[in-house]
Amino acid sequence: MIYLDNNATTRLAPEVLETMTRYYMQDYANPNSIHSMGLTASMAMEEAREKIANLLGTNPREIFFTSCATESINWALRTATSFRGNRKKVITSSIEHKAVLNTLKDLKNTHNIEIIQVPPERNGIVLAEKILKEIDDNTYLVSLMAVNNVTGAIQPFEELGNLLAKKGIFYHIDAVQTIGKIPFNLKKVTCDFASFSAHKFHGPKGVGILYVRKNTKLRPFITGGGQERGMRSGTQNVPGIVGTALALELAVNSLEETSTRLNQYRKIIIKTVKEIGGVVNTPFEHSIPNTLNISIPGIRGEILVNALSDEGICVGTSSACSSRSDGGQYVLEAMKINPEQTASAIRISMSRENTEKEILTFVNVLKKLAAALKF
Known part of the structure; x- marks a missing residue:
């Protein structure tokens, strides 16, 4: 085949599977337990968070684990909407992944927001200046994919981040198709949120990453036991998180x-x-x-x-x-x-x-x- x-x-990298197996079969404790096995699992998870942060050029406290990129995207867009104040306008492109388009459609139904979809040029690339032309005092969020999943066209996500930096508007990047394909480093990319998915770069299914820039407002997405610093409750997927860190390292290095x-x-x-x-x-x-x-x-x-x-x-x-x-x-x-x-x-x-x-x-x-x- x-x-x-x-x-x-993508296929799970064999070395990733080998690493994950340890946390399924040996160090399988709940990372929130206070006994020695729980502490071992917690340490492994936090070491993975630190490795992911270093590879993405950011701080571990800006990294949150989710179940997939769709969840990360939902969390970012719904958070921005929660803190929009009286503003109602969202600007995105007409070629975004349905995780963005359908989430915004739902928010329009529930929060009466206005959605502007900027079309691409004939080559599949959305021009940053066309997005900027749509921004006004009513705009609270811009969401743009870094790479289109259908054509592979690279969007001006970095340029747009620089242009939006001081406008007081939430900026979310769908970075799912970047890892292992083009450089993506948050020391160079300015945004409030960025979404990633492990299974797109030879990591496990069931693990997503949400980057949230320091001092960006964030609302809890799932309430419960207070995991992920009280923002995303539910027992973390330690094998998947550890595997994701290794998969990211392999992708970046190659x-x-x-x-x-x-x-x-x-x-x-x-x-x-x-x-x-x-x-x-x-x-x-x-x-x-x-x-x-x-x-x-x-x-x-x-x-x-x-x-x-x-x-x-x-x-x-x-x-x-x-x-x-x-x-x-x-x-x-x-x-x-x-x-x-x-x-x-x-x-x-x-x-x-x-x-x-x-x-x-x-x-x-x-x-x-x-x-x-x-x-």
């Missing part, structure tokens, strides 16, 4: 080599796509190195995905975080890509585990299927 759907999820290699793989794929009359929807020079969104006119995306699956190759039609109910076509439509090209789109997303042999096998199978399936 050749797995090329790594923007949806970033340069991985980026160079995957960009070479993308060039191989692009060459083949053009040879068979296909189109690349991803802006190569302004995108993460692991992702290509392509269209083969005359072949519907879901048909090609299923045909590739029958050949032992897994790719995506778009975001896999929407329970199969959405083709992610809204992103390509927002880019004003024509309907035929949108319907034909598939997403190839690699990881550091993919090899040149796998990519060569993929392009050969793609050539064969393109010839057989075009109508």
Whole structure:
């Protein structure tokens, strides 16, 4: 099996699994217990928090653990709304992950907020100046993804942070698709909140991270026993947290080599796509190195995905975080890509585990299927 759907999820790194096993089978105590095993678990969790903070360029007290990035996003957006005062306006983009778009839709229904969705340019990138033009005295929150999960296009998240720094507006970055793909360091990025998900970088499912900048107002998201400094109650997932810290370390340390290699793989794929009359929807020079969104006119995306699956190759039609109910076509439509090209789109997303042999096998199978399936 050749797995090329790594923007949806990644395989758990073997060394991460090995590390996690210790905290499932040996040091498995509740980290909030005061006996020796509990203290051991707590120490491991706090060491992991410190490692994550160091790798992200921030302070351990600014790192909170959640169950996933969707929870982290909900926490950030709902916190900002709680402390908005009389302001009602939120600015985001029309290509955000549904975790952002649907949370804002819910907040509109419950809190009567106003949502402005700024569209991208034809290359899938939202211009920072277009977001700035929408800001007024009624604006309390801006939320922007660092990288689009469907096309891999890098958004001006760092530039926007600098422009918003002194405006008194909450700024949330969905940083889920950054780790292991582009540098992301909070010493260079100015924001109030940033959301991450461990399973996107060869860590475990069920662990999210929320960065909250020092002195940023934060409301408790889950009440109960007072874990996570009283902000997110519930027994922490120590094996997952320890595994996440190691997975993050591995991703950051291998970033340069991985980026160079995957960009070479993308060039191989692009060459083949053009040879068979296909189109690349991803802006190569302004995108993460692991992702290509392509269209083969005359072949519907879901048909090609299923045909590739029958050949032992897994790719995506778009975001896999929407329970199969959405083709992610809204992103390509927002880019004003024509309907035929949108319907034909598939997403190839690699990881550091993919090899040149796998990519060569993929392009050969793609050539064969393109010839057989075009109508």
